[in-house]
Amino acid sequence: MTPAELIARKRDGHTLTRDEIAFVIRGFVDSSIPEYQMSALAMAIFFQGMEDEETAALTQEMLLSGVRLEWPAGAAVVDKHSTGGVGDKVSLVLAPLLASCGLRVPMISGRGLGPTGGTLDKLESIPGFRTDLSITEMQAIVERVGCVITGATEDLVPADRKFYGLRDVTATVPSIPLITASIMSKKLAESLNALVLDVKCGSGAFMKTRDQGVELANSLVRAGQRMGVRTTALVTDMNQPLGRMCGNAVELDETLDCLAGEGPDDLRYVTLALGAELLVSAERCADPTAAESLLSDRLDSGAAREVFEQMVVAQGGDLKIGYQVAREQVVVAERSGFVTRMDTEALGMAVIDLGGGRRQIGDSVDHSVGIDMRAKIGDEVSAGDPLARVFADQKVPAIMSRVSSAITISDSQGEWPEFIVERIR
Ligand code: URA
Secondary structure (H helix, E strand, C coil): CCHHHHHHHHHCCCCCCHHHHHHHHHHHHCCCCCHHHHHHHHHHHHHHCCCHHHHHHHHHHHHHCCCCCCCCCCCCEEEEEECCCCCCCHHHHHHHHHHCCCCEEEEEECCCCCCCCCHHHHHCCCCCCCCCCCHHHHHHHHHHHCEEEEECCCCCCHHHHHHHHHHHHCCCCCCHHHHHHHHHHHHHCCCCCEEEEEEEECCCCCECCHHHHHHHHHHHHHHHHHCCCEEEEEEEECCCCCCCEEECHHHHHHHHHHHCCCCCHHHHHHHHHHHHHHHHHCCCCCCHHHHHHHHHHHHHCCHHHHHHHHHHHHCCCCHHHCCCCCCEEEEECCCCEEEEEECHHHHHHHHHHHHHCCCCCCCCCCCCCEEEECCCCCCEECCCCEEEEEECCCCHHHHHHHHHHCEEEECCCCCCCCCEEEEEC
């Protein structure tokens, strides 16, 4: 079969076989199938979707395009993946927290692109912190400290790097099977025993509605389970930033608070719930209640914070030097009432426009800027009360007005958002 015949089969709604998918992914990686044919196939998949067995075969073939991490026999290796949200600093707390419970966590994370921040950018607020570890360094730090948070290397799932670049410029990113194969191939390259997915939905997420979030979460869980990894998912709310801080250095501050047993309730709640999924999947705890109590204890005792500090040192960072946060200006409520809605994507874009994130790959990032949400959905405010603090030295009036317009104040209270919208096991 030629590539054109295979594309036509998908275009006409047929199910591709495992051999056909292997042929196309291998051909794309070795460049015998050109980008224009791969783009056409991506568009056919975008419109026709994929059966579960096709998504699993695509995930498997992408995984086989690169190397996989290796662990000693009997190690309990786990990870969490988030589809990305504004103020989402869960990974920074969760990796050392799980390591403090005896699990190994090789967390390969990404940089921010668009309104959602990137875990690596937040960590790079720490002077000296390295996010470009080799696979050997990654494995050694996990063995010594219990966790690592670093970027993907060139040899991990090269098929995804090449394919994602093409999807990005052909408007084929928002396809559930393609997202599933992209995320799961990278996570499975970590050779995990258990994985939990945090699928965000709402005004600050890639998936805007609950139904879209649930559909993606189900697809990810089915793919993980087909590949022999205990996979569960929580669909969590992203109709407002998670916690209070949005930015890089300021989110690191909030992470350190959470690791000291303090910090905002929603961040702690979601972190404990995700961690509990993994402790249960890895058979370290009998049920989520026992798991959450173990995790709470590790946060409050300072054990998780100790692991975080060891990880920072192992990755070349120095928390003692301190990091810079820009000057603050307060955005106040123009009227009295209840906060009922936030345009969370607009808040994420405001951080980007301050220089705290990227519009394009390769843009530089200012770690010192950000926003602190002083009011959250459901809060009652009086005219003149602080709604947010903007940390910035430039563009301040324009950003303050955008932050103010992103927060809706109404006469009646409306509903409190649920932190966890759905659990998929
Ligand atoms: N994140 C990924 O890693 N891949 C996608 O396709 C979409 C989001």
